Amino acid sequence: MASYGLIDCNNFYASCERAFRPELNGRPVVVLSNNDGCVIARSSEAKELGIDMGTPYYKCRSRLKRLGVAVFSSNYALYGDMSARVMQILSRFCPAVEVYSIDEAFCDLSGVPGGAEAYARRVRATVLAWTGIPVTVGIGRTKTLAKLANRFAKKQPRSRGVFDLTASPDPDRVLRWTDIGDVWGIGPRHAKRLRALGVTDALTFRELKRDWVQKKMTVTGLHTLLELRGFPCLGFQAGPVDKKSIVSSRSFGHPVTRLDHMLEATAQYTTRAAEKLRRQKSVAANIMVYLQTNNFRLGQPQYSNTVSIPLPVATSHTPTLIRAAKTGMERIFRHGYEYKKCGVMLSGLEPEHGRWLSLLALPPNHRPDDAPLMRAVDHVNHRWGRDTLSFAASGITRDWRMKREMRSPRYTTVWEEILTVLAK
DNA sequence: TCTGGGGTCCTAGGACCC
């Protein structure tokens, strides 16, 4: 019988910060979202202080200071690199690893030597020793049950970071203990509806009739039900999967009112999205552009809009994409508003090779030989750092850039910021 | 002053076709 492990890094971003600042061990640490907007990661000490996930920073800033909490802006260069290190260790232990998110991975633990739990404890110890990141492992017959076991392990100190539901003497007790809203796949909407019907925990949900669940919660709800019963419905995907859409968007550091600034930001986000596109060796047939004012500020005039621009020929050529994106932005931009955010989304993605070519004439400025130019730009930026080569359309001063006032050094990816150790 | 960013899947309904 199959056995899945879910390995989840504990308080991942906070743990990354602490890995390089050991004096912060035992102290409350929080990490803020982009633009220093709100709290998105907390060490266990910070959780105990009652600092909630998603709290806007400006609302808790003084309290955090008073409590002596170490506050960091998010540092994705660091987290992404630490994540890659953790995943690499996992793949030494398990041939089949599905990287589910920056801080989580599923492993197929069927038939590992010495039993799943003992094996998981070795994995856990190795990751901690080699990266400084503590992880928790949950083991179950399906991914949904592995998730559930993981959550149980986190909440039960006795498990010391590993819980194997398949070896539990009373697995139903664990399901009864799990709140319906904490089941993977059941979000706040469905949880509320289910609670109103007296379905308050995973065990009660598991006993519902499948036809009823499918009718009320579509096949995705049915999959959750069956997974809780031990029948795998969610595929296991080892290795990277190509994205079907690619988004790049940011909130601005200050409200933007000028079209030229908006166009710069649009060009910059398009550049980012196109880089991601080329990294997975795809081309896009469509680019969507959007902007929005600050919808938290109800007193101010609000405006948001989106526009979709089909590309005559699917492409990953940054200048072509920038041109389309700017055309779109010019179409939806209205003067007289304070904008908070804009973004682009690439969709209609296809593999770059074997792509369908338009029978119509190639559009102006689209030369079939743009691939070498983009390859060269990507190569330089990979070798010498992001934006070593950038497009003039993105502007130079970039007044709209996001705030990141408390970012830690990029210890592992930028030479100038590497950790220095002084010998006594 | 100040509230993140990036994804997936599913369904209903409209447009369009024969």
Added chain:
DNA sequence: TCTGGGGTCCTAGGACCC
């Protein structure tokens, strides 16, 4: 008064995930 039936494709919106 009466107004087919079936199919495909696309999009918007909802729900969920981290």
